[in-house]
Each structure stands twice: as structure tokens, then as C-alpha cells.
Amino acid sequence: MIKTIRPKLELLSRRFIEKIIDEAYEILDKQGIFVENKEALKLFSQAGMKVEKKTHRVHLKRRLVEKCLTTAPAVIKLYDRTGEREYTVGGDEVHFDPGSAAVTILDHKTGEERKPETKDLVDYCRLTECLDNIHFQSTGLISSDVPHPIADIYRLYFGLVFSRKPVVTGTFRVESFRPMKDLLAAVRGGDKELAAKPLAIFDACPSPPLKWSNLTTQSLIDAARAGLPSELISMGMTGATSLVTISGTLVQHVAENxxxxxxxxxxxxxxPVIFGGSPSSFDMRRGTTPMGAIETMMIDVGYAQIGKYLNLPTHAYMGLSDAKTNDAQAGLETGLGAVLGALAGVNVISGPGMLDFESCQSLEKLVIDDEICGMAYRLISGIAQREDPIATDKFEGFTPETQFLSMPHTKKWYRLEHSYPVIADRDTYDAWVALGKKPIADRASEHVEKILRSNPPALVEKDVRNELTRILTAYAKANGIASLPALP
Amino acid sequence: MKKEELFARIEKAIIEGRKSEAEDLAREAVKAKIDLTEVIEKGYVPGIQKVGDLWEKGDYFLPELITSAECMKAAMAVLQPELDKANIKTKTKGKVVIGTVEGDIHDIGKNLVASMLSANGFDVVDLGADVKLEKFIEKAEETKADFICLSALLTTTMLGQKKAIELLRQKNLYGKFKVLVGGAPANQKWAEEIGADGYAENAMLAVKLAKRLMGA
Known part of the structure; x- marks a missing residue:
């Protein structure tokens, strides 16, 4: 049998990659990078790096970073809430998760963006749990009915209660890491158990150009010590917070990561650490950061290729759109991103469900995007030979009356070779008219309701839930928040 | 060089964003002892206004806009000491205290607004990013500002815009300064909700808004 080719997209030559890396090292050494965290500065100082105490500027030597690269794992394993299902983050494996930390939700009934509340968070977690092509969940919505000091831990709580999938998350405050880690450990039954089977990824963003803030640096340190993977989210905006050229932005991206x-x-x-990012092509007219721009996706594919060259797992924000509603632009940009990301072999692709520059989640879009992700998976599984011979034996005794539909060969392969979407419109014109000429968002909305109606919540065991609730309420109390919205 | 020719060259230098030329021409004007207010009104101001027109027409993008604004700033740095020496008060469109609110380190949007306001004749005090709310008010009082401009990029930090207005009320200063808000999560509705005097979506609209509020 002939081996199936895994289709692959690469945008940079090896020489180009090495030049980008060389320049990144040169900048880290000569110009240095700002690290606004005392503990990290101490670590660098202890490792023999030159640290300018007043300005928080560190001059990083190539030899130290190269040594660090040898100890960073090339492949990371994540485990779901039960601890039984294992996900490999590395190689060319691809896992989609919804774009995270949306500050609004698109209300399908009104067609308007509004602030999400606890009920939306629950629906979102339950829906994500049911979508086959979305492997991880993310703490995707910031619930507006709880005060800011607990906003980050609050969304993690619901993710753990209502979904089995591993979580992509992050802290909004330095103090939040501890209780968030405690929630995860409560699911696993201890810190050691959590480190052995990580259940979450923590996103940490440098502040371009060339700076790591106190909050995100602390998150890197805390997650490393808890054995939890960090995702490095560099996010240069071409011409605004990084050089305007794609290659120049890549140099800065690599230096920060x-x-x-x-x-x-x-x-x-x-x-464990993942080479990720959320860079964007900066719109010189509007001052916005389009995630659906083809140039944004080119930067993503480029740095992912460099991450692979460095032998690290990779991540990108792709498969999302800047459209404000589930229109043609939303599908176009999401489809392009999901397919390009999958072809590039980006290990964790965050984006599905997202609209409006990574700020608005849409449950309808999430189910549409699940289908898009399915198509991307199908694409990268490639064209397989399946049988030997491929066809000649099936044509033995061929006549014009030969039936393909009833062939055992057809029944054996049709579900593996082809997919059958539930949301994309593949009806005849007349059938489409008879069904009310429904736009895709309406069909998606019906599907959302159907999923939520027909799937009971994947609730965590009661005693674990009690422990999670205890941690959440204790943390809320410690922050002067006496009552939380009634927990569903 | 004739006055008119100098004004035309100044205007062109600003439109085309040539900084050293904009500075040189300012020096030339000083040397030739031409009335500096006239130099500003007939050379530099028409230049930056044309830049605004080119932006509105869609010919100019942010890099041209900012380059021209920086040329204005550089030229004014040459002219201002001379004006001070001669004790000439230039007409300011209004005094502005601007910054990104506490907890928020994002300053691109704020910088754009500060540059454009400054280039368009406003007196701008830029407090930078992650600015304590009290600081905005202190500075506004100290400089007798017309405007306090509060920028925030995050939904979490935009609450600082609301708190700043509450703080003004507590100090009985509400209404004394015009408060403008901006940044990705802000909008007109938010501005109204928290009792701000205005919201602008981008730097050019911020200039228009500020001019309108000053009755210009």
C-alpha cells in the first residue's frame, strides 16, 4: 500500500528560518528584552545573564536559550477531566479550541453583541463539550455578572463542571494562578496527579515590542512549577508594535517567544511550553488588528514553522473572523484560517466561535466552525489508497449497468472517505425554498438548541463539584465578594 | 524667499511628511523675522488640515498621518521658544490631559489621539500609560485643562473610565472638564452610560469631537 501523504504547508526556506532565528538571538543579546518580574530577573541573573536592574532589561545569551531549548519537551500530553483520554500536542497533530476570553457574545435573537452572563458561559461549555472537531475547550467567555477579581477563575470553574475536555485558559491577575491551579488539582485529586496528567494550558502574552509583563511572566513561572504547559502568545501588530514586514515581525516574535x-x-x-502567538496585520486605515487578514495567517504559518524547527509544540489563533455577524466574511476567514493552520500542522489552533477581532463569541458560529474544522481534518488526512488494487478488481465484469451505490466497496468506504455536514447547505434549490430559505446562522441556531436539548450536561462527580465550589467561593470571599450568581 | 513661497513650502513639507525640512523652514522663518503666528496659521495649519482631508479621502493611512503630525511637533519645537521669547501667545484650540487608565499598558491608540490633537493645535499633556486616576484630575486642575481624555484597551480596565468620572463627582469637579473616552471596548453608549462628554472611534474623529466641544 502506498503511504498517504500528509499535506503540508511551509512558507519559509530553511535558510530563511535560520536567518530569522539568528537575528532574534542577536536582538536578545545586544538590545536585550524587558522582563518586569523580580523572580525571573533573579533567575536570569543566576544563570549569568546581564540584568539592568533599574530598567528590567535582560541581555540574553544565545547559549543559555539554546540550552533551555534542549530541555523543553517537543511533545506534550494533555488529559481530559477523566484522565483517561490522552491528547498529543506536538508533531503535526492538530487540536482546535474555541477562541478564548471573549468579552461579548453575539445574541442570535437580536443580532447584537451583548455582555455574556453565567447562563451563556454554561451553554458555551456544554456546547463545546458536544462538538467532535473541537478537541479542547477554552475559558471562552468573560461573564459580566461577576466582579473582575474572580473573572478568570469563574470561567475555569464552569469549564471543569460542565465539560470533560482539556482547557486552554490564562490568568488576569497574578493572585489567580493559585486558585485556578487548585481547581485543576481538585479534579485530578492532587498537585502531583495534576502535573502527571495536565488538564489545562495557560496562555501568557508578552507585551510587544520585546517585553514580558509581571503578570504573564509570573504565570509562566507558576505554571512551569505546577507542571502545567504554558502557551507563549507573542502578538506583534505589523507596523504598530512590531516591524511592518512579515519577516521583521517574525524576528521579534521569535525573540519574545x-x-x-x-x-x-x-x-x-x-x-512544558508551547510556541504560540496571536500576531496580526495592523490595519493602517482603521488602527484595527484583523485576525482574518491573509497576512495575519501568513505570520502564523511562518512562526509555527519556526517553532517546529526549534522542536517545540506550536499554537496559533486561526479559524476566526473579524466579521460582526455570521456572514460570508465569517465563513471565508474562518475556513481559510482553519485550513491553513491545519496544513501548517499547528498543534493547538484557537479561534472557532470568534468574531470581531477575537472579542465576540457566537454559539452559532461555534457549530458552523466545528464543521469547518471537520473539513480541515479531512483535508490533512489526505488521499489514501485504501485498497490494492485501487480499482481494477472493482471493474471486473464492468457493464453500463454496473451499480456503484450497492457495491460492498461503497458501503465499506463512503463514511470514511466523505463527510456529511449538517449545517452547510447541500439541498437542491427547491428543498432549500421548502425549508424556508434559512440563512446559515438560523440553521446553526437550531442546531445549537438541538444539541443543548438532547445532550445532558457532562457534569463532574458531585464530591468534586462540591470541592470546586468551595475553592471558588472561598476565593470570592477572600476578594470581598460575598455572593456569586446562583450557580446552575 | 517670498513669504508666500515659504508658506507653500511649509505646507508641502507637512503634507509630504518631511521632518527635517519642516524644521529647517521654521528656522528660516525665524531668521527672516516673519510674523510667526502668520507662519503657523498660513503654513503649518493648512498643511495638517490637508493631511486630514487626504485621510478622509482615503488617500492617506496612519503612517502618513503620524509622520505629518510628528513634523508639526518638530516644527513647533523650533517655533515655540521664539514665540515665548517674543511673549506671543498662540491660539490654543484647547488644553488636553490624556493617558491610558491604570492597569492598562496599551498606548498605541492613545498616542495616535495625542499626536493628532497636538498637530491640530491643541495643547496636550500626555501622562503615558497605566496612569492613576487621581493623576488625571490633579494634572487637569494644575494645567487648567479643558479636556481629560481616558484611553483603555481592555474591558477590565475600561471601568477606570467610569471610576475617574465618579472621582470627579466626589471631588465636586464633574462638569469642570470635558471627559472624552476611547479605546477598543468603549463606544458612544458607554460614554453616555458613565456620564462622559464624548467618545471618538479614531484619532481623526477625536480631533473633530474636541473641536466641536470647544465650539470651534
């Missing part, structure tokens, strides 16, 4: 890798490895040798 390499510093992140070093922080993680210095905090704990061998700790």
Missing part, C-alpha cells in the same frame, strides 16, 4: 522558553525552563527544567 525564546525569552518565554528560557523563563519556563529556568523556573523548572523540562517544563
Amino acid at each position: 525564546l525569552c518565554g522558553v528560557a523563563i519556563v525552563q529556568l523556573a523548572k527544567k523540562g517544563a
Whole structure:
């Protein structure tokens, strides 16, 4: 049998990759990078790096970063809430998760963006749980009915209560890491158990150009010590917070991420870290950061290729759109991103469900995007030979009356070779008219309701739930928040 | 060089964003002892206004806009000491205290607004990013500002815009300054909800808004 080719997209030559990396190292050494975190500065200082105490500027030597790269794992394993299902993050494996930390939700009934509340968060977690092509969940909505100090832990709580999938999350405050880690450990039954089977990824963003803030640096250190993977989210905006050229933005991206890798490895040798990002092409007219721009996707594919060259797992924000509603633009940009990301072999692709520059979640879009992700998966599974011979034996005794539909060969392969979407319109014109000429968002909305109606919540065991609730309420109390919205 | 020719060259230098030329021409004007207010009104101001027109027509994008604004700033840095020496008060469109609110380190949008306001004749005090709310009010009082401009990029930090207005009320200063809000999560509705005097979606609209509020 002839081996199936895994289709692959690469935008950079090896020489180009090495040049980008060389320049990143040169900047880290000569110009240095700002790290506004005392503990990290101490770690760098102890490792023999030149640290300018007043300005928080660190001059990073190539040899130190290269040493750190040798201890960072190339492949990370994540486990679902039950601890039984294992996900490999590395190689060319692709896992989609919804774009995270949306500040609004698109209300299908009114067609308007509004602030999400607890009920939306629950629906979102339950829906994500049911979508086959979305492997991970994310703490995707910021619930507006709880005060800011607990906003980050609150969304993680619901994710753990209502879904089994591993979570892509992150902290909004330095103090939040501890209780968030405690929630995860409560599910696993202890810190050691959590480190052995990580249930979550923590996103940490440098502040371009060339700076790691106190909050995100601390998140890197804390996650490394807890054995939880960090995702490095560099996010240069071309011409605004990074050089305007794609290659120039890649140099800065690599420099910031390499510093992140070093922080993680210095905090704990061998700790898992993912080479990710959320850069964007900056719109010079409107001052916005289009995630659906083809140039944004080119930067993503480029740095992912460099991440692979460095032998690290990769991540990108792709498969999302800047459209404000589920229109043609939403489908176009999401489809392009999901397919390009999958072809590039990006390990974690965050984006599905997202509209309006990574700020608005739409449940309808999430189910549409699940279908798009399914198509991307189908594409990268490639064209397989399936049988030997491929066809000649099936044509034995061929006549014009030969029936393909009833052939055992057809029944054996049709579900594996082809997919049958539930949301994309494949009806005849007359059938489409008879069904009320429904736009895709309406069909998607019906599907959302059907999923939520027909799937009972994947609730966590009662005693674990009690412990999670205890941690959440204790943390709320410690922050002067006496009552939370009634927990469903 | 004739006055008119100098004005035309100044205007062109601003439109085309040539900084050293904009500075040189300012020096030339000083040397030739031409009335500096006239230099500003007939050379520099028409230049930056044309830049605004080109932006509105869709010919100019942010890099041209900012480059021209920086040329204005550089030229004014040459002219201002001379004006001060001669004790000439230039007409300011209004005094502005601007910054990104506490907890928020994003300053691109704020910088754009500050540059455009400054280029368009406003007196701008830029407090930078992650600015304590009290600081905005202190500075506004100190400089007798017309405007307090509050920028925020995050939904979490935009609450600072609301708190700043509450703080003004507490100090009995509400209404003394015009408060403008901006940033990705802000909008007109938010501005109205928190009792701000205005919201602008981008730097050019911020200039228009500020001019309108000053009755210009």
C-alpha cells in the first residue's frame, strides 16, 4: 500500500528560518528584552545573564536559550477531566479550541453583541463539550455578572463542571494562578496527579515590542512549577508594535517567544511550553488588528514553522473572523484560517466561535466552525489508497449497468472517505425554498438548541463539584465578594 | 524667499511628511523675522488640515498621518521658544490631559489621539500609560485643562473610565472638564452610560469631537 501523504504547508526556506532565528538571538543579546518580574530577573541573573536592574532589561545569551531549548519537551500530553483520554500536542497533530476570553457574545435573537452572563458561559461549555472537531475547550467567555477579581477563575470553574475536555485558559491577575491551579488539582485529586496528567494550558502574552509583563511572566513561572504547559502568545501588530514586514515581525516574535522558553525552563527544567502567538496585520486605515487578514495567517504559518524547527509544540489563533455577524466574511476567514493552520500542522489552533477581532463569541458560529474544522481534518488526512488494487478488481465484469451505490466497496468506504455536514447547505434549490430559505446562522441556531436539548450536561462527580465550589467561593470571599450568581 | 513661497513650502513639507525640512523652514522663518503666528496659521495649519482631508479621502493611512503630525511637533519645537521669547501667545484650540487608565499598558491608540490633537493645535499633556486616576484630575486642575481624555484597551480596565468620572463627582469637579473616552471596548453608549462628554472611534474623529466641544 502506498503511504498517504500528509499535506503540508511551509512558507519559509530553511535558510530563511535560520536567518530569522539568528537575528532574534542577536536582538536578545545586544538590545536585550524587558522582563518586569523580580523572580525571573533573579533567575536570569543566576544563570549569568546581564540584568539592568533599574530598567528590567535582560541581555540574553544565545547559549543559555539554546540550552533551555534542549530541555523543553517537543511533545506534550494533555488529559481530559477523566484522565483517561490522552491528547498529543506536538508533531503535526492538530487540536482546535474555541477562541478564548471573549468579552461579548453575539445574541442570535437580536443580532447584537451583548455582555455574556453565567447562563451563556454554561451553554458555551456544554456546547463545546458536544462538538467532535473541537478537541479542547477554552475559558471562552468573560461573564459580566461577576466582579473582575474572580473573572478568570469563574470561567475555569464552569469549564471543569460542565465539560470533560482539556482547557486552554490564562490568568488576569497574578493572585489567580493559585486558585485556578487548585481547581485543576481538585479534579485530578492532587498537585502531583495534576502535573502527571495536565488538564489545562495557560496562555501568557508578552507585551510587544520585546517585553514580558509581571503578570504573564509570573504565570509562566507558576505554571512551569505546577507542571502545567504554558502557551507563549507573542502578538506583534505589523507596523504598530512590531516591524511592518512579515519577516521583521517574525524576528521579534521569535525573540519574545525564546525569552518565554528560557523563563519556563529556568523556573523548572523540562517544563512544558508551547510556541504560540496571536500576531496580526495592523490595519493602517482603521488602527484595527484583523485576525482574518491573509497576512495575519501568513505570520502564523511562518512562526509555527519556526517553532517546529526549534522542536517545540506550536499554537496559533486561526479559524476566526473579524466579521460582526455570521456572514460570508465569517465563513471565508474562518475556513481559510482553519485550513491553513491545519496544513501548517499547528498543534493547538484557537479561534472557532470568534468574531470581531477575537472579542465576540457566537454559539452559532461555534457549530458552523466545528464543521469547518471537520473539513480541515479531512483535508490533512489526505488521499489514501485504501485498497490494492485501487480499482481494477472493482471493474471486473464492468457493464453500463454496473451499480456503484450497492457495491460492498461503497458501503465499506463512503463514511470514511466523505463527510456529511449538517449545517452547510447541500439541498437542491427547491428543498432549500421548502425549508424556508434559512440563512446559515438560523440553521446553526437550531442546531445549537438541538444539541443543548438532547445532550445532558457532562457534569463532574458531585464530591468534586462540591470541592470546586468551595475553592471558588472561598476565593470570592477572600476578594470581598460575598455572593456569586446562583450557580446552575 | 517670498513669504508666500515659504508658506507653500511649509505646507508641502507637512503634507509630504518631511521632518527635517519642516524644521529647517521654521528656522528660516525665524531668521527672516516673519510674523510667526502668520507662519503657523498660513503654513503649518493648512498643511495638517490637508493631511486630514487626504485621510478622509482615503488617500492617506496612519503612517502618513503620524509622520505629518510628528513634523508639526518638530516644527513647533523650533517655533515655540521664539514665540515665548517674543511673549506671543498662540491660539490654543484647547488644553488636553490624556493617558491610558491604570492597569492598562496599551498606548498605541492613545498616542495616535495625542499626536493628532497636538498637530491640530491643541495643547496636550500626555501622562503615558497605566496612569492613576487621581493623576488625571490633579494634572487637569494644575494645567487648567479643558479636556481629560481616558484611553483603555481592555474591558477590565475600561471601568477606570467610569471610576475617574465618579472621582470627579466626589471631588465636586464633574462638569469642570470635558471627559472624552476611547479605546477598543468603549463606544458612544458607554460614554453616555458613565456620564462622559464624548467618545471618538479614531484619532481623526477625536480631533473633530474636541473641536466641536470647544465650539470651534
